[in-house]
Amino acid sequence: MKTDAPRPRRVTKRREETRQRLLDAAGEVFAEEGFGRSTVEQVCERAGFTRGAFYSNFTSLDELFLAMWERQSALMLDSIRASLADSATRPTLMTVDTAVERVLAAIPVDDTWYRITAEFTAHALRNPALKRVMAAREDAILHTILPIVEDALAAVGRRVADRNALGRALVALHDGTTVQILMEPENEAVRQARQRLFVTVVSSYSSTDTNRR
Structure with a gap:
């Protein structure tokens, strides 16, 4: 039967x-x-x-944290998409500087969330299986963000030659400057320097699209 x-x-x-x-x-x-x-x-x-x-x-607090991370990542991705929503339809309003400014505004530097993720990362570093899970999920998030960034750059006439290199550079820059801002939350010069660094990195890892008409 x-x-x-x-x-x-x-x-x-x-x-x-x-x-x-x-x-x-x-x-x-x-x-x-x-x-x-x-x-x-x-x-x-x-x-x-x-x-x-x-x-x-x-099944565990580890699984619960990973669900928290996925939820936070989804909110971040939605914010980034919304911040760049008019880049394709109204490209004259967008430059590399404005694109960077919008994306950074969509990714708030949050002391509480940073402490939670930093502590969990230290925990994962002691657990090889969990470390692999985190690395895979970070890659998945990065590969979701990069096409959004590429589309925004295309709207201002720039193309990315090596998306993986750009992605890793942006992650490293974000992590490092996040700590700086959290250490000096009232220092506007630190935030401005962060934005200039992002513009420099994005410009360095992209070039003018000569095929664009």
Whole structure:
């Protein structure tokens, strides 16, 4: 007798709301206690759920953090897309400087999120399997962002020869200047220097598109 294959469990509205509350609670707990000192019990207490609710959604705090990271990355990507939405339809309004300014404005430097991710990164460096997972997800995010950046540059008549090199340069620059801003949050000169550095890097890794008419 033929039997039907098991169907994937449907994500109900209630289940999704539970996940979001757990993610929100985890962000608060991680920020206050530090990832390494946080527990499932603390997250559940903050969210108002039992351990059963936690383990019906996540297998561990590691998996929960990765879900937080994906959510944060999706929000960032949406903000970047929105900031550059008119680059193709109204290219006369866009230059490399304005494109960089818009993208940086769409990626806020957040002290709380930086501390959470820095602590989790240190945790992942001690776990080879988790380190590989993080590296793969970072690559996936980068490969999503780069086409958006390339389209914005194309709108101002520039092309990228090596997208991977540009991507790694932008990540390194973002990480380094984020620390500088967090150390001197009131220093406007640091923010301006950050923007100039991004313009320099983007200009250095792109060139005028001679085929553009």
